[in-house]
Amino acid sequence: MLHVKGNPANLVGNTLLLGGEDEIIDWRWMLSAIRRRLGLIVKLMLLAASLAALYVVMRPVIYTAHTHLLLTNLKLTFSRDDALFAESLPDPSFLETQMQIMRSEKIALAVADRLRATEGDEPQVPGLLHRLRAEAAARIGALASPVPEGETETPLDAILRDAADAIRPAAGQDSGDPDEARRKAMKAVQAGYSVDRIGMSNIVMIRATAVEPERAARIANEVARAYTDDQVAARIEAAQSASIWLRERLRDVGPKTRVIAQAAPPTEKSNPRGIFIVALAALAGGTLGVTYALLRQMFDRTVQSPEQVVRATGAQCLGIVPRLRGAGLLARWRDRLRRGTPLRRLSIADYAATHPASTFAQTLSHAKVAIDLGLPPRAPRCIGVxxxxxxxxxxxVAANLAHLLASRGERVLLIDGNGADPGLTRRLLRRPQGGLIECLAAGGVSAEAIQVDPADGMHFLPLGRADAPRAAPIWTEAMRGFLAEAGRDYETIVCDLPPLACVAEARAAAQYMSGVILVAGWRQVEAEHLRIGLAQAGLIREKLLGVVLNRVDVAALRRTGSPAAAFLWRASGREQA
Incomplete structure (x- = not known):
């Protein structure tokens, strides 16, 4: 077999080796971020639309009435024989001054006094929250049973009534101060009308809103009337200080007001259309969702595509391992060996071997090709995972790789060499027994410590008993001699290594491995952490055969916008085991 030296990442020319450039934020990147969280965006749109629909149903009905006034400004000009009136040209500053007078508290107070004198205080329309609280209190109170005379209220009824009282909004109370009540009425009137100029003309429009059409028309007309009375009073006051000849002429000088369209009770509601509010709310919810998706994508540095794996590690992506939902949880054991053997098996420990057409098996087959191309043909080959x-x-992944190789006729030994977290020992053994630690202490391979799976002939060496002393490091020169001795009986030795986060143990283990396969959890590990871990791992980076992207949600993989991810999604047959 040909042995090619160099970086294994350059050995297999496939599309998964692409992606060396930095990630570019363009319209494809944004579209990918939106597609990836499309479900959340739709939920936010539906939530916003539902809240808007609730508001449309619960909002009070309002009516708007309009009064139009024509404003002119008469000036007194003098000739040799008499004084004449002349109408000045339209002046924007003059019109703005008059509109500010109409909006002033003086005019609003005069309107409020007239309305209170004829109609009383305006009925207060409760807000949406007030109405919801009142409705909830009424429904909760209705659940409580009436208490017959002479009987004691049940604890449940007491709790329901207390809850209704706590939710029920407090009734508005009159302060008893006439001035305060008058000022509140003035503020309510002032907030209920507006004054605007119509185009570039001298016509202004008074727009008044109220919950009753008659009151809306009355407010608009009363504002026009109060303003007219105020201007008349101002001219009379100015004329009092003039001579008798001039006094009669000054009465007609200044702003002149003419009502050209008096407000009538409106017949149609002036609320914004409900469908427009719902659509606008849905748009706002969608905008919020898209913004969140873009920000989340921008700050999410976890590995989610094969291109990210290549950029972070410099090695080829061997493939993906779908999230094995149908294979069962780690706590769900399946005993397929004869009764009494100390070895038990997980349903996912040999998933690739028992499902040869699965994406998992195809990924590990690719790993086998990388092993054959990247390592010399002579046995044994120690592969660290x-x-x-x-x-x-x-x-x-280590257990499945060992089972896959064993199912193809190779003599394989699986070693749990993770002293920090001996997961394989805990999951595969029925009861504690001696293992690697005891073998190293004895100075050789112990046949009693090795367990055999009769289904495919894979051999497994656990870490050792839980009560065995583990203060001494595992990856020492004693391990070199142990692996050399074991290599005489096995073609391939697969070792479950400590994670890169355990820097000292990972670096020590790397020197005894022929090659290393790195497992990256999909959306679990950040690309920067992969770079840091490999930079500190010593020989692992040089011996890296490839990376397996594990626990991938295949349905979400195609929404990443990655060409390699789309290729793998189609190649996997859209599998989600």
């Missing part, structure tokens, strides 16, 4: 952190599935 590790991850950046614990919990990324390195033990599961």
């Amino acid at each position: 590790t991850a950046a952190f614990a919990g990324e599935g390195a033990s599961t």
Whole structure:
């Protein structure tokens, strides 16, 4: 077999080796971020639309009435024989001054006094929250049973009534101060109308809103009337200080007001259309969702595509391992060996071997090709399987690789060499027994410590008993002699190594391995952490054969916008085991 030296990443020319450039933020990147969280965006849109629909149903009905006034400014000009009136040209500053007078508290107070004198205080329309609280209090109170005279209220009814009283909004109370009540009425009137100029003309429009159409028309007309009365009073006051001849002429000088369209009670509601509010709310919810998706994508540095794996590690991505939902949880054991043997098996420990057409099996087959191309043909070959952190599935990949090779006729030994977290020993053994630690202490391979799986002939060496002394390091020169002795009986030795986070143990283990396969948890590990871990791992980086992207949600993989991910999604047959 040909032995090619160099970086294994350059050995297999496939599309998964692409992606050396830095990630570019463009429209494809944004579209990928939106597609990846499309479900959340749709949920936010539906939530916003539902809240808007609730508001449309619960909002009070309002009516708007309009009064139009024509404003002119008469000036008194003098000739040799008499004084004449002349109408000045339209002046924006004059019109703005008059509109500010109409909006002033003086005019609003005069309108409020007239309305209170004829109609009383305006009925207060409760807000949406007030109405919801009142409705909830009424429904909770209705659940309580009436208490017959002479009987004691049950604890449940007492709790329901107390809850209704706590939710029920407090009734508005009159302060008893006439001035305060008058000022509140003035503020309510002032907030209920507006004054605007119509185009570039001298016509202004008074727009008044109220919950009753008659009151809306009355407010608009009363504002026009109060303003007219105020201007008349101002002219009379100015004329009092003039001579008798001039006094009659000054009465007609200044702003002149003419009502050209008096407000009538409106017949149609002036609320914004409900469908427009719902659509606008849905758009706002969608915008919020898209913004969140883009920000999340921008700050999410976890590995989610094969291109990210290549950029972070410099090695080829061997493939993906789908999230094995149908294979069962780690706590669900399946005993397929004869009764009494100390070895038990997980349903996912040999998933690749028992499902040869699965994506998992195809990925490990690719790993086998990388091993054959990257390592010399002579036996034994010690393959280490590790991850950046614990919990990324390195033990599961190591067990499946050993079972896959054994099912193809190779003599394989699986070793639990993870002293920090002996996951394989805990999961595969029925009861504690001696293992690697005892073999190293004895100075050789112990046949009693090795367990055999009769289904495919794979041999397994656990770490050792839980009560065995583990203060001494495992990866020492004693391990070199042990592996050399074991290599005489096995073609391939697969070792579950400590994670890269355990820097000292990972570096020590690397010198005894022929090659290393790195497992990266999909959306579990950040690309920067992979770079740091490999930079500190010494020989692991040089011996890296490839990376397996583990626990991938295949349905979400195609939404990453990655060409390699789309290729793998189609190649996997859209599998989600």
